[in-house]
Amino acid sequence: MPWLWGLSLGVLLPAVAWALLASPADWQQGETVRIMYVHVPMAWLAMAGYSGLALASVLALVWKHPLADLAARELSPIGAVATALCLATGSLWGRPMWGTWWAWDARMTSVLVLFFLWVGHAALTRAFEDEERGARAGAILALVGVVNLPVVKFSVDWWNTLHQPASVARLAAPGMHVSMLGPLLACATGFSLLFATLVLARVRAAVMERRVEALELARAREADRAPGLAVPA
Template identity: 80%
Template sequence: MPWLWAAALLVLGIGLAWALLFSPPDWQQGETVRIMYVHVPMAWLAMGGYAGLAIASVLSLVWRHPLADLAARELSPVGAAITALCLATGSLWGKPMWGTWWVWDARLTSVLVLFFLWLGHAALVRAFEEPERGARAGAILALIGVVNLPIIKFSVDWWNTLHQPASVARLGSPGLHVDMLYPLLTCASGFALLFAALVLARVRSAVMERRIRGLELASARRHEQGRFSEGAITS
């Protein structure tokens, strides 16, 4: 964990300084394009994180792995926060470019659905007194929501939208000049490392909490057994 936190802060610091201070402005968007260095990594992480949630859900449903349940449970709040940042920065970017904070564009609407899926999973896994029931229900919801990922990815190709098409992950050469592409990829790497550090820290805390509860339960059982034995001897 210390190495991961250090790598995340170092790479992210370099990426943000490179993007905000040294990368050139766009010839059309001007300085507004710098929102891209946060917005685009947030969008990638929102989708990639949900794919990770789906994988954890498969591990939970098929192999009943308890660590997969914990990972999914702790992943969803971080994913919801990441998706909220994606929507917020996209809105800030859309106002000067489109003249409005929000449009019911196919890409924007599908990302909003993704945000609600993250929130729904986070609420559902915590809605039951029995953690196993919540984990099963959350896993089913996560797998149903996977259908939204290709809709987000290909919405700009399938429908006529205001959102620009892919500029980096596309066949052929990227649409960004290397002066913008390299700081963007550095920022994305830093945010990805930070995302991983946050999720692993939450999972580690959840594992320790479960261990403590297990020890408390075992101690309470031994105490009850001791009282029962003392009562039987007295009788």
């Protein structure tokens, strides 16, 4: 974990400094374009993280992998935060560009649905006393919500929205100058590393917590079997 923390912060901090201090302002949007260096990586992570959540759900439901449920449980709060940051920065960016904080176009609405799916999964997996039952219900919800990912991705192509088409992931040359594309990709890499590090840290802490609980339960059972031990009422 120290190596992962060092790597993620070592990439993210210079990337953010590059984006906020050294990259040029946009000729139309001015300095507000710098919101892009947080908004776009958060949007990528919201979708990529949910794809990871769906994969963990498949591993849990089909192959009963013990770490899959745990990984999905710890992933959903971080994914919800990333999606919330995507919505918040998008709103801040949209106000000076579009003249409104929010518009119910296809991209915004589908990302809002994605946020509710993240929050719903986080709540559902913690709503049952039986953790296995909660994990199963959360996995089903995660797999049902996968149908929303293509809507988020292709909404700007399928419907008339305020958002522009893809500027980076295109078969032709990216519609962005290298002076902006470089810091954007650096920020995306740094935020992705931080996202993965946070998920691994939460999973590691959850595994250790379960080991402690199992050890305490084993000790309690041994104490109950010990001869002459007074059992409390």
